[in-house]
Amino acid sequence: MAQATRAPALPSGSDAATGGLSPQGEVWRQLRRDRLASAGLVVLALLAVIALSGKLLTEWVVVFDPTLVRLPEKLLPPLAPAGTEVAPDALPVFGRYLLGTDDLGRDVFARMLQGSFVSLSIGFVAVSIELAIGILLGGLAGFYGGRIDTLIMRFTDVMLCFPTFFLILTVVALLPPSIWNVMLVIGVTSWMGTCRFVRAELMALREQDFVRAARALGLSDARIIFRHMVPNAVAPVLVAATIGVATAILTESALSYLGFGVQPPNASWGNILSDGRAFLFDAPWLFVVPGVAILVVVLSFNLVGEGLRDALNPRLRRGR
Amino acid sequence: MAAFLLRAVAQRIGLLLVVSVIAFLVVHLAPGEPSQVDPMNPRMKPQDIARIRAAFHLDEPLPVQYAYWVRDLANGELRSFQDGRPVLARIWERFLNSVPLFAVEIVIIWTFAFPLGIHAALRRGSGYDRGTIFLAYLLISVPGYVVAYLAILWVVNSFELPVIGMRTFGLETDSGFRALMDRLWHLAIPSLMAALAGIAVLSRYVRSQMLEVVSQDYVRTARAKGLPEEQVVYRHALRNALLPFVTLLGFLIPGLIGGSVIIEQIFAWPGLGRLGYDAILARDFPLILTINFFAAALTLAGTFLSDVLYAVVDPRIRLE
Numbered sequence: 001m002a003q004a005t006r007a008p009a010l011p012s013g014s015d016a017a018t019g020g021l022s023p024q025g026e027v028w029r030q031l032r033r034d035r036l037a038s039a040g041l042v043v044l045a046l047l048a049v050i051a052l053s054g055k056l057l058t059e060w061v062v063v064f065d066p067t068l069v070r071l072p073e074k075l076l077p078p079l080a081p082a083g084t085e086v087a088p089d090a091l092p093v094f095g096r097y098l099l100g101t102d103d104l105g106r107d108v109f110a111r112m113l114q115g116s117f118v119s120l121s122i123g124f125v126a127v128s129i130e131l132a133i134g135i136l137l138g139g140l141a142g143f144y145g146g147r148i149d150t151l152i153m154r155f156t157d158v159m160l161c162f163p164t165f166f167l168i169l170t171v172v173a174l175l176p177p178s179i180w181n182v183m184l185v186i187g188v189t190s191w192m193g194t195c196r197f198v199r200a201e202l203m204a205l206r207e208q209d210f211v212r213a214a215r216a217l218g219l220s221d222a223r224i225i226f227r228h229m230v231p232n233a234v235a236p237v238l239v240a241a242t243i244g245v246a247t248a249i250l251t252e253s254a255l256s257y258l259g260f261g262v263q264p265p266n267a268s269w270g271n272i273l274s275d276g277r278a279f280l281f282d283a284p285w286l287f288v289v290p291g292v293a294i295l296v297v298v299l300s301f302n303l304v305g306e307g308l309r310d311a312l313n314p315r316l317r318r319g320r
Numbered sequence: 321m322a323a324f325l326l327r328a329v330a331q332r333i334g335l336l337l338v339v340s341v342i343a344f345l346v347v348h349l350a351p352g353e354p355s356q357v358d359p360m361n362p363r364m365k366p367q368d369i370a371r372i373r374a375a376f377h378l379d380e381p382l383p384v385q386y387a388y389w390v391r392d393l394a395n396g397e398l399r400s401f402q403d404g405r406p407v408l409a410r411i412w413e414r415f416l417n418s419v420p421l422f423a424v425e426i427v428i429i430w431t432f433a434f435p436l437g438i439h440a441a442l443r444r445g446s447g448y449d450r451g452t453i454f455l456a457y458l459l460i461s462v463p464g465y466v467v468a469y470l471a472i473l474w475v476v477n478s479f480e481l482p483v484i485g486m487r488t489f490g491l492e493t494d495s496g497f498r499a500l501m502d503r504l505w506h507l508a509i510p511s512l513m514a515a516l517a518g519i520a521v522l523s524r525y526v527r528s529q530m531l532e533v534v535s536q537d538y539v540r541t542a543r544a545k546g547l548p549e550e551q552v553v554y555r556h557a558l559r560n561a562l563l564p565f566v567t568l569l570g571f572l573i574p575g576l577i578g579g580s581v582i583i584e585q586i587f588a589w590p591g592l593g594r595l596g597y598d599a600i601l602a603r604d605f606p607l608i609l610t611i612n613f614f615a616a617a618l619t620l621a622g623t624f625l626s627d628v629l630y631a632v633v634d635p636r637i638r639l640e
Contacts, residue, residue, distance in 0.1 A: 036454070154335070161339050161616040163577045166596055167346075170608060173600045174350035246461065253463040254582055258597065270463075277469055291466045299461035306457075 030311035037307020040300035047297055051120045054113035063093055064110035067265050073097075073105040075283045100285045102275065108289060115267040115290070119297075122183050122252050122268065123245035129187025130244055131237065134194025139225045141195070142202025153199070156192050164189050165254070172255060177263045182255060186248050194240050201233030235312040242305035246298040253294055269294050328627065332620040336613075343612040344386050347605055376401060376605070389609060401604045410595065410607065411614060417486060418584075418591035420503065422576045424511040429518040436519070437526025441534060442553065452523065459520035468513040468586050475509055482506045484588045510587040514580065522568075529561040536560075566633050570626025574619040577611065 032038050057063040072085040078100040082091050098109040141152040168185050175181045214224045253270030255261040262268035269290045276286030373379050377388050392398035398407040440449040475481045542556045580593035599607035
């Protein structure tokens with residue numbers, strides 16, 4: 001992208017002040033002007049911190065133990081102090097259950113912390129797989145065209161014929177239960193959009209001078225496609241990826257609802273939510289806490305994705 | 321025109337074949353078999369398992385099994401592993417249950433999404449516009465079953481609407497008007513819950529379409545020659561904004577299966593999605609395969625329908 005930063009900024013109508021900014025700087029500025037998207041970005045930054053500290057505090061240095069069962073303490077509401085029946089080493093931090101306890105007396109706060117990392121990594125790994133397949137196939141189809149293109153696009157059409165959720169459900173249910181299978185299956189069944197975007201962008205770029213120059217230099221096709229052309233098609237891919245993470249988190253929670261998501265003892269927000277619905281009357285926090293967490297995070301990903309889409313689209317920007 | 325239709329149909333039949341092969345491979349290569357659903361059952365002896373495997377041709381090589389499946393499907397002899405009833409009859413029976421749910425859902429989506437979207441586009445940037453956009457984001461960011469569960473709590477207590485099944489117990493013998501009203505009564509909440517996310521997505525789409533059209537020259541001309549605002553909006557702008565939605569009609573059809581698994585599960589609606597879910601749980605290969613196949617056929621029929629409709633509605637498009 002180094003050569004792109006040198007290019008003179010596009011005349012952007014009303015904003016005279018943007019003249020000296022690089023395209024990335026311009027996108028960043030647009031994104032920050034979008035209040036919803038910036039709020040989403042802040043939430044996502046927080047989430048990253050929470051997820052990492054969640055991994056740290058529940059698995060490496062166990063401060064909050066998500067698997068500890070305290071049967072006398074079950075279904076306590078948020079902020080309830082720990083009772084006297086609990087052994088001293090099983091006491092929660094601060095002596096209180098910040099988000100209450102579930103039907104086995106496990107600390108919901110600890111489980112949510114652990115689940116934040118699990119849910120987020122499902123989103124990211126699934127999207128990485130989706131992007132890898134989509135960029136590879138879309139890149140090949142867009143660059144070579146002709147028969148390769150026909151073959152790949154026919155295959156994409158075939159994949160689009162499947163009812164996605166039903167296909168995911170079929171495969172996840174038939175494979176042995178494992179968090180990796182969930183990620184893999186979500187990724188493998190959702191790359192078609194990315195593939196189409198990348199193909200369309202590459203077909204437009206194919207005849208550009210910089211591609212011709214790269215060919216003349218004798219670079220290999222793979223290098224031309226993935227080092228020189230794909231970075232120029234990054235805009236729609238970035239948007240699709242952001243929204244893809246949101247979709248993957250929702251898909252996992254839907255799979256959990258049907259009993260095929262992340263399996264216990266691993267906690268994910270999806271399976272905490274799904275377990276919580278049995279206690280909707282007795283312990284509503286078991287349903288509300290993960291529900292709100294999923295809502296806020298997925299909402300943030302969606303808002304940032306849409307904000308990016310607007311910021312990356314110069315045609316829309318001029319209309320403002 | 322005729323040549324186009326023929327080619328489109330032939331192409332889709334080819335796709336359907338490939339889809340059936342892939343679906344077959346996915347189902348059969350994944351571990352887990354109908355004979356292993358209940359491995360802990362002490363009454364399952366090795367000879368029983370062998371008998372089950374032989375009865376369902378599970379010992380034959382995969383291509384032979386595929387041939388069996390195609391042959392049985394073609395002459396309607398394909399039977400479910402679970403109860404030996406013909407698969408097509410079971411699917412048809414559930415399909416008839418799913419169609420009213422789906423139809424009411426679509427009607428709800430379209431009646432709400434259009435006014436919401438048009439209104440938002442006409443007042444772009446207003447509080448109403450921003451409010452509905454945010455609401456739409458909220459609705460697509462929450463796992464569908466969270467809203468459904470909260471709605472069940474509220475609705476059952478305050479309106480006494482039914483939220484389970486298709487008909488009132490004990491009313492099976494009633495016919496005519498009462499049965500129809502009972503059916504609609506039971507449809508109300510499930511279809512509304514299924515429609516929520518659809519309303520959110522479609523109203524945003526309507527809004528962006530409308531925005532695109534409203535800024536066109538012919539709309540300005542219509543205003544300039546002094547037409548009343550309603551006529552400008554509904555006769556001149558809306559008509560053109562409607563074009564893409566014709567294609568959308570075709571793309572909705574596959575939602576009949578994939579989108580309904582969870583809603584049917586929540587509301588105990590004996591539809592196609594739940595049939596599929598139960599088939600997956602029971603490793604009922606013929607049923608899983610045929611539902612996948614049926615879904616793919618519906619998808620292809622939908623895209624075909626949307627191509628044709630588009631050409632019918634938009635005189636600028638010619639099918640060649």
